Amino acid sequence: MSAALRAALAAEGARLTNLGLSPGASGNISVRDGDTVLITPTGRPMGGLDPKELSVLALDGTHLAGPRPSKEYPLHLAFYRRDATAQAAVHLHSRHATAVSCLPPWSPRSAVPPLTPYFVMRVGQTPLIPYAAPGDPAQAAALERLPFACRAALLQNHGPVTSGPSLAAAADAAIELEEVCALLLLLGGREGRLLAPGEAAGLAERYGTPWDTSQ
Structure with missing residues (x-):
């Protein structure tokens, strides 16, 4: 792994x-480089990572180098294995997205409705993955087996995980998901205006994000 990618x-x-999206030692982030993955080590705060002290994994989960990886590494590998365009993944315990993960999902394919154009443009449909203990590989397997496209998910009672074609895109998706979840909670259960199906579909097509127009 190059020094630039580590940095x-x-x-x-x-x-x-x-x-403020990674309190304490929570959260983990990874980037793919061919058939290997660079990921945060277990128990290390994301705000003070040493670029030289990161974990290196193979796509099958084999630990190749560095400290022991975050126990959530199966979630990252699930995105890389299901989507060849995914080059980075972010898992957070950000407050508002975690709160929404404790609520019933808006639809079978997205826990979050099309409340803002930027949610559709930068994140796309975000399914709710049933609860499992942190690090449970069965939850990652459930994510990998989803029969529809997605670049993000909410882990029930746990938090968000996002992916993207670059580190910046995956992080920006996590930020946008947190923002739309905050707006959703601000509505307090009131019925707000959502983007019309044609409006959401047009944005998804233009920006290349997954969105099921039947939702």
Whole structure:
């Protein structure tokens, strides 16, 4: 893994922490480089990552180098195995997205409705994955087996996980998901205006994000 890629991962971890999205030692971030994955070590705060002290995994989960990886690494590998365009993944315990993960989902394919254009543009449909203990590989397997496209998910009673074609895109998706979840909670259960199906479909087509127009 190049020094530049290691530095970029540490920088994104610091950015998310500075935004208040990674409290304590929670959260993990990874980036793919061919058939290997660079990921945060277990128990390390994302705001103070040492680029030289990161874990390296194979796509099958084999630990190749560095400290012991985060126990959530199966979630990251699930995105890489199901989507060849995924080059980075972020898992957070951000407050508002975690709160929404404790609520019933809006639809079978997205826990979050099309409340804002930027949610559809930067994240897309975000299914709710049934609860499992943190690090349970069965939950990652459930994510990997989803029969429809998605670049993000909410883990029930746990928090968000996002992916993207770059580190910045995966982190930006996590930020946007947190923002739309905050707006959803601000509505307090009131019925707000959602994007019309044609409006959401047009944005998804234009920006290349997954969105089922039947939702």
